[in-house]
Amino acid sequence: MIYINDDIYGFSAEKIAECIENLPSQRREVALRFKHDLGRRQCVLAYQLLCDGLEHEYGIMDKPVFSYGEHGKPSIIGHEDIHFNLSHCKTAVACAISDKPIGIDVESIRPVKEAVIRYAMNDDEAQQILTSSNPDLEFTRLWTIKESVLKLTGEGINDDMKNVLASDNLRDISIKTTVCDEYVWSVAKADGPLPTSPLGRRLMQ
DSSP: OEEEEOOTTSSOHHHHHHHHHTSOHHHHHHHHHOOSHHHHHHHHHHHHHHHHHHHHHHOOOSOOOEEEOTTSOEEETTOTTSEEEEEEOSSOEEEEEESSOEEEEEEEOOOOOHHHHHHHSOHHHHHHHHTSSSHHHHHHHHHHHHHHHHHHHTOOSOTTGGGTTOGGGGTTEEEEEEEOSSEEEEEEEESSOOOOOSOSSBOOO
16 A cells, blocks of 8 residues: 655644654654754654554554664564555655555756766666656656665665666566656555555545
């Protein structure tokens, strides 16, 4: 299941502060590390999407507490069989929940420099972006695909971004990308397509 909230400023600053106070200590510490309001909002709202999804899909009412893998990928203590992933950008937060390994990335569409394209993309991908009618969108689309795959595997962003989408790396992984007005999100999931859900402020298959 994929849950998207693109109304990041739908709550007042006072409400966000109240939500932070009600978080489990582990997540509250993470939220309070952010010095700016946006970071705290993203942290709170992404976690809330996860809580809502766990309740809706599995009937889990307890607020999740995480353990972290070698590269920082979180899992839910006591529910290690439930896979999830969180992501956020300036315009949206996202949560993916599955019974199989899953990764999601959401990114705002913004201007990109050719040097960044050359760093992150192989020659074919760079050419695809630079000849596109909308290079910023095409870069964002490919970037979210790459990052969703890396978040699925638990590797995270690395120095070999150019080769992430090599065919051998995508075996048994399904990828779906959705383009919105201001942002793009991609999800990479092991073994099959994604279901839909009525839950969430804004939800896309």
